[in-house]
Amino acid sequence: MIHKLSLESSERISAAPARTSQPGNPDQIWLTHTLSDFNDFWPRSQQLKAARCYAFQCADILEVRCRTIALARKIETLFVAVLDAERNPLLLLPLGIERRHGVRILTFLDGGLSDYNSPVVFPGVREWAEDDVRMLWRRLQEILPPFDIAILDKMPKWIGDLPNPLILLDTSPFPSSGHAITLSGTWNEFEASRLPGSRKHRRYYHRRLEERGKLTFEIATNPEQFDTFLQALIRQKIRRHRETRTIAGFDRPDYRSFVTEATHCLPAPYPIHLSVLKSDDTIVAAHWGYVVGSRFYGLIASHERGTWRTLSLGHILIEYLLQWSFAHGIEVFDLGIGDEAYKFQYCDVVIPLHVATIPVTFRGVAYSIERNITEKLKSSLRGTRAGEVLKSIVRRRPTVGAAYERPRS
The missing domain is CATH 3.40.630.30 (Gcn5-related N-acetyltransferase (GNAT))
Incomplete structure (x- = not known):
């Protein structure tokens, strides 16, 4: 079932008739739990068409993630489409809500298996301004299931030749970068x-x-x-x-x-x-x-x-x-996220990554504060003997927050 929200009204709509609007202007937000509902415009790894995305956001790869990681971790899968008045896609989002320590966290549908998290974007987003993106985020929350905090991490600034609109939310630098070689x-x-x-x-x-x-x-x-x-x-x-x-x-x-x-x-x-x-x-x-x-x-x-x-x-x-x-x-040989020394020997491109942390409930605020304290502690201990000892202990004890990061080579 697809929930449809007109950006002219806060009410959900079913099949709204096309309205006169300039190309690239967001007109509707659609939400579904089932990726196949968006088969008509979600790109696959061998059929990108006009979409710009990384491999991790291709439908065929996401489908496998839904059947394995999301199912095992009881992640509520959510797929979002922002369309113009002609029902052409402008932006697609693969999201999920997962409970960690009782906190409902909205994230990209990652599962620790994605180096770059981003929306799928189309040329119309090129003209979006910060006010457009913030309006979309506010309206998106009207049809999303309840959550305590959104953590949108590992976001690059660019997706192919198009900007990542979510960077216009309140973001901060992610601790690791991506690294690639141009051929x-x-x-x-x-x-x-x-x-x-x-x-x-x-x-x-x-x-x-x-x-x-x-x-x-x-x-x-x-x-x-x-x-x-x-x-x-x-x-x-x-x-x-x-x-x-x-x-x-x-x-x-x-x-x-x-x-x-x-x-x-x-x-x-x-x-x-x-x-x-x-x-x-x-x-x-x-x-x-x-x-x-x-x-x-x-x-x-x-x-x-x-x-x-x-x-x-x-x-x-x-x-x-x-x-x-x-x-x-x-044309691009991508060695992915992580700042291992060997990558600097090969790579001529560094891909800075960003994270948006957006609490929406008191529980989310508390989780955000605790997370910030933990990250600051990690940063202060990085490179110290005490930090190495603590890292070895944590690595031997899988936790909900750490166990699903993709191990580096």
């Missing part, structure tokens, strides 16, 4: 001038790996490969996190269910890109990510431990993925 010229030119380290240094590690066996890079193209490669990645990730006594995403059934179902159910050959490095027949490194449009998303990487860990497997895997990207017309 231009040829692979040979890129390899010679932009890969970190010298060519001699990289060849040294290739040679050491070749001494152990024939080194090959393979991309999954059939069900058997998808299954074999994914199981190797899961095994390597779980082993790494158990050795370091941290929380492994694949130890959680809902996380594993999402990755497994997305791997086997989404259309081939993309958006899922699953690849491995092999030494003879042994999988020594693996990667799972998305390819949507001309953007490659590096999401989950793994490699063997023990005597393999000194052979720079992570860098060699990135090198092969970059070479593949050049051969397939990729």
Whole structure:
């Protein structure tokens, strides 16, 4: 069922006739719990059309998230469409309400599996001003189910070539940024001038790996490969996190269910890109990510431990993925959220992220205050010995607030 709100009235409407309005002016807000209600205009990973979005907001990927993460965590899914008078989409929002410690939190439909949270936008939003966005937010609350606080985090300022209108709400910097590599010229030119380290240094590690066996890079193209490669990645990730006594995403059934179902159910050959490095027949490194449009998303990487860990497997895997990207017309190689040191060696683009925290009830205000105190404490302890000790303790004890952040590679 779709709830429809006219922006000329606070009452919900059913099928309102088209009204005269300038293109790009918001005229109605539609709300549904079921994404398929918006099949006519919500983009899919292989059918973006006029929409601008990141892979994480594509309908086919969101559908898997609804069947796995949202179902397991009892998230109330909410899909919002802002339309003009001709019922053309201007902005689409994938949202969810989740209870944490008794607090009803409105967030993007993320589940810790999205590096960038944003609306899906269309060219009409280019002309929106701050007053337009604030009016839409006020009116949206009229048809949303009750919640205590909205936390809209990991928001980039731009979505493709269009601005993110939600940045015009009261936002603050998110603690981590995204990092990406723009690909231009040829692979040979890129390899010679932009890969970190010298060519001699990289060849040294290739040679050491070749001494152990024939080194090959393979991309999954059939069900058997998808299954074999994914199981190797899961095994390597779980082993790494158990050795370091941290929380492994694949130890959680809902996380594993999402990755497994997305791997086997989404259309081939993309958006899922699953690849491995092999030494003879042994999988020594693996990667799972998305390819949507001309953007490659590096999401989950793994490699063997023990005597393999000194052979720079992570860098060699990135090198092969970059070479593949050049051969397939990729324009942006996105290493995602997180400020790990290795990303600064590769990336020429930093994507600042933002968060809007909007309490609407007393309980939401209290939650916001507690959250701010916690974040300030984390910031003051970051880089200190006490902070490292506390981090190790927290990592060993999954909590509602922390357990579902996607583990970094």
